[in-house]
Amino acid sequence: MQYKDLAAAIIHDLKNQLQSVLLEGERALADIPEQYHEPLRPLLGRTRRVHQDAMQLVTLYRLNERGNFPSDDAWPADTIRHSIECFDSHFPDVQIDVDISGECQGYYNDFLIQMGISNLLGNSAQAGATRIQIAAEETDQGLMIRIRDNGPGFPEGFLSGDKIATGDFETDKVGGTGLGLYFTQLMVEHHSTPAKKAEMRLSNHGDVSADGGAQAEILLP
Amino acid sequence: MNSAAINLQGKRILIVDDLVEARSALKSMLTVLGAENVDSATDGREAMAYLMEREYDMVLSDYNLGKGKDGQQILEEARYTNRLKATATFVMITGENAVDRVMGALEYDPDGYITKPFTLSILRERLYRLGIAKSIMEPVNQAVDQGKIDQAIDLARHTLESHPRLLLPISRLLGKLCLGQERYDEALEAYTRVLESRPASWARLGQAVCFHFLGETEQAVKLIRDTLLDHPLYVQCHDWLAKIMMEQGHYEDAQKELEAAVGTSPRAVLRQLELGRLALSNGDYSVAQNAFEQAMRLGRFSCYRSSDTYKQFVEAAQHNLDASQTKENRILCSKAVRALEEMRQEFSGQLSVVFDSNIAESRTYKLVANDEGARSSADKAEGVLARIREPTGEQQLLMTEVYLDTGQQEKAQNMVKTLRDKGLEDDLMKRLSAIENQLSNINMREMAAELNEKGVGLYEKGLLIDAIEAFDQATRYEDAGVSVLLNAVQAKVSYIEKEELNVSQLKDCYRLLRRIGSVGRLDERYDRYQRLKNSCERLRRSAGL
Numbered sequence: 001m002q003y004k005d006l007a008a009a010i011i012h013d014l015k016n017q018l019q020s021v022l023l024e025g026e027r028a029l030a031d032i033p034e035q036y037h038e039p040l041r042p043l044l045g046r047t048r049r050v051h052q053d054a055m056q057l058v059t060l061y062r063l064n065e066r067g068n069f070p071s072d073d074a075w076p077a078d079t080i081r082h083s084i085e086c087f088d089s090h091f092p093d094v095q096i097d098v099d100i101s102g103e104c105q106g107y108y109n110d111f112l113i114q115m116g117i118s119n120l121l122g123n124s125a126q127a128g129a130t131r132i133q134i135a136a137e138e139t140d141q142g143l144m145i146r147i148r149d150n151g152p153g154f155p156e157g158f159l160s161g162d163k164i165a166t167g168d169f170e171t172d173k174v175g176g177t178g179l180g181l182y183f184t185q186l187m188v189e190h191h192s193t194p195a196k197k198a199e200m201r202l203s204n205h206g207d208v209s210a211d212g213g214a215q216a217e218i219l220l221p
Numbered sequence: 222m223n224s225a226a227i228n229l230q231g232k233r234i235l236i237v238d239d240l241v242e243a244r245s246a247l248k249s250m251l252t253v254l255g256a257e258n259v260d261s262a263t264d265g266r267e268a269m270a271y272l273m274e275r276e277y278d279m280v281l282s283d284y285n286l287g288k289g290k291d292g293q294q295i296l297e298e299a300r301y302t303n304r305l306k307a308t309a310t311f312v313m314i315t316g317e318n319a320v321d322r323v324m325g326a327l328e329y330d331p332d333g334y335i336t337k338p339f340t341l342s343i344l345r346e347r348l349y350r351l352g353i354a355k356s357i358m359e360p361v362n363q364a365v366d367q368g369k370i371d372q373a374i375d376l377a378r379h380t381l382e383s384h385p386r387l388l389l390p391i392s393r394l395l396g397k398l399c400l401g402q403e404r405y406d407e408a409l410e411a412y413t414r415v416l417e418s419r420p421a422s423w424a425r426l427g428q429a430v431c432f433h434f435l436g437e438t439e440q441a442v443k444l445i446r447d448t449l450l451d452h453p454l455y456v457q458c459h460d461w462l463a464k465i466m467m468e469q470g471h472y473e474d475a476q477k478e479l480e481a482a483v484g485t486s487p488r489a490v491l492r493q494l495e496l497g498r499l500a501l502s503n504g505d506y507s508v509a510q511n512a513f514e515q516a517m518r519l520g521r522f523s524c525y526r527s528s529d530t531y532k533q534f535v536e537a538a539q540h541n542l543d544a545s546q547t548k549e550n551r552i553l554c555s556k557a558v559r560a561l562e563e564m565r566q567e568f569s570g571q572l573s574v575v576f577d578s579n580i581a582e583s584r585t586y587k588l589v590a591n592d593e594g595a596r597s598s599a600d601k602a603e604g605v606l607a608r609i610r611e612p613t614g615e616q617q618l619l620m621t622e623v624y625l626d627t628g629q630q631e632k633a634q635n636m637v638k639t640l641r642d643k644g645l646e647d648d649l650m651k652r653l654s655a656i657e658n659q660l661s662n663i664n665m666r667e668m669a670a671e672l673n674e675k676g677v678g679l680y681e682k683g684l685l686i687d688a689i690e691a692f693d694q695a696t697r698y699e700d701a702g703v704s705v706l707l708n709a710v711q712a713k714v715s716y717i718e719k720e721e722l723n724v725s726q727l728k729d730c731y732r733l734l735r736r737i738g739s740v741g742r743l744d745e746r747y748d749r750y751q752r753l754k755n756s757c758e759r760l761r762r763s764a765g766l
Contacts, residue, residue, distance in 0.1 A: 019338055020242075023242065023246070068422075068451065068452045068453070068455070070421075070422060070452070071419070071420075071421070073350075073389050073390070075346070078343070078346040078350070081342060082340070082343055085340060105386055107389075107418075107419050110336070111336045193420045194420070195420075
């Protein structure tokens with residue numbers, strides 16, 4: 001066994017353990033009277049976040065090892081609801097509006113896109129957004145998922161696109177903005193086909209509350 | 222949105238997971254969704270027992286079930302044994318790291334997947350989406366359940382026309398049904414239509430399979446290899462490559478493909494069996510032994526359990542056994558014997574299987590030079606054969622061969638006679654002739670031994686001329702051993718020394734010594750050989766030759 005395989009196995013176990021901690025925590029929460037929930041919530045919130053990080057690591061490893069995340073029929077309404085479910089418990093104060101028809105259908109790996117969108121939502125909230133709008137539609141080019149917030153927008157450097165791709169991040173911020181975007185970009189690009197590229201476009205035209213904000217558009221062929 | 226629109230009331234549901242928390246969590250979720258009849262199984266064995274007993278509308282199985290069968294095998298068995306109707310839904314639950322292993326099966330594909338971890342709402346939505354597709358495809362699946370496949374194909378076409386958004390599930394079913402009916406052009410069309418908009422690996426493999434059956438094998442191989450580049454864990458690609466290689470007579474390449482498939486997905490019984498058979502015929506006995514061993518282990522509680530697997534395992538193991546007293550030999554021998562014991566227990570009602578197992582056991586013991594064991598198993602085989610009302614020629618031949626192996630020539634001789642009278646098919650006749658040859662060689666060896674004994678008796682009485690004649694006859698047999706040859710030399714040397722210097726006898730001595738060749742220093746006959754050689758030298762010199 002090589003070091004990287006060993007590392008992957010350890011991270012995998014870490015992720016499973018955290019999953020169990022979360023399940024047990026939620027079960028415990030259900031048994032404990034409401035008035036004691038308050039101090040436990042951040043604990044679970046953090047655990048959920050670490051769990052998600054571990055999931056990202058495992059996923060990254062597999063993307064790097066040419067693991068295959070097969071695409072299948074998928075429904076953005078479902079996918080995004082799950083991303084929001086994860087997100088809600090971290091940032092209960094952020095309001096999210098979803099405008100996606102239940103019929104809207106795509107062809108992608110649900111797991112990857114769900115994780116990618118969770119990243120984007122987390123990004124927005126950490127940057128200070130209080131409202132996020134998510135829409136999806138089938139277009140001639142493929143499925144388009146659009147996420148806008150009312151936060152301060154992406155830092156200038158991100159919009160060139162080069163920075164994300166070269167992995168030159170700012171990781172000093174709490175929450176490591178750049179890394180999350182980079183992950184999402186990788187997950188999106190995994191959906192490229194020989195004929196059409198899957199891409200994520202970042203801009204600052206998002207206009208949830210008429211005061212600017214960040215916008216991410218994901219196109220899945 | 223659609224979230225509440227699912228009700229599992231009245232559905233009979235089976236859940237399979239090896240972890241108790243996962244089972245209870247899933248069960249309570251299903252209860253929230255209205256389910257009342259939910260059975261839980263902890264492993265493949267229990268799941269199959271439930272499936273054999275009851276008819277389920279839905280099965281939700283974890284893919285990775287720890288030891289034993291995985292979810293894919295449960296699905297295969299359930300469909301293979303027709304215990305799960307086409308109209309019933311099978312949902313595979315997978316860890317995020319196993320998805321690509323379970324999405325490829327062309328023939329036995331689940332209706333849907335759920336990736337762990339999932340919440341109630343994820344489950345609800347998945348089941349809702351699946352329910353929609355399944356109900357639209359219901360008439361097609363009903364036709365499949367009734368065995369009306371051509372009608373199912375027509376229905377599937379119509380359904381696709383009216384529900385283009387179900388392109389993937391309907392095309393997948395359509396392709397599978399057309400392949401099964403050998404309607405390759407139509408299967409190809411179904412897969413190609415998918416690939417126009419969705420680069421699904423299964424559609425590429427399906428397309429390749431069609432190309433192959435339509436005679437475009439080169440194109441098929443290229444397509445499969447390309448698919449494997451994108452999707453390296455797609456084991457069914459290796460399976461199909463192996464199948465194609467075998468048809469083309471490239472057996473070693475075929476074995477490599479199957480080994481690759483088994484490396485990725487080691488739990489499929491049929492694949493292990495296929496690999497075992499191929500490796501056995503390729504003479505790669507260690508691969509064969511290992512594959513059959515896995516098949517034996519995995520097949521133990523499955524519908525693929527078969528006495529042949531045990532037999533083949535032992536056959537492969539026999540090739541890897543020899544008479545040397547090594548630890549490896551001992552372990553392998555006892556493994557083989559254990560397998561045969563299990564075979565007798567599992568199939569105790571079938572005399573022919575019990576017989577085969579005793580025969581194989583006798584041979585195994587013979588190979589490790591355990592003559593006593595070989596004889597005892599031969600006796601057991603004999604007892605079983607006597608209880609078989611009408612033994613086949615093959616069984617009698619096997620018995621005869623084992624008689625020979627265990628030194629029971631007379632019984633072998635009798636059986637040969639019986640078989641000659643009975644008459645056998647050509648290939649069995651060849652084996653019979655081989656046995657007869659062996660028997661006559663044994664007879665000759667015995668004759669030689671008898672003559673030798675006679676010679677020794679005459680020599681001891683001092684009747685040298687008669688002794689020489691007996692030894693001469695004995696040494697005429699090709700198989701005459703070193704001792705016999707040395708006895709002949711000694712009789713001739715004694716004659717020359719005591720009676721007359723007979724040159725032709727002396728020449729005989731040299732001829733016999735040459736036939737013996739060299740005798741090693743550590744050989745117990747070395748001294749005698751040297752002494753006689755020196756005597757001959759002395760006699761030659763005194764004869765002035």
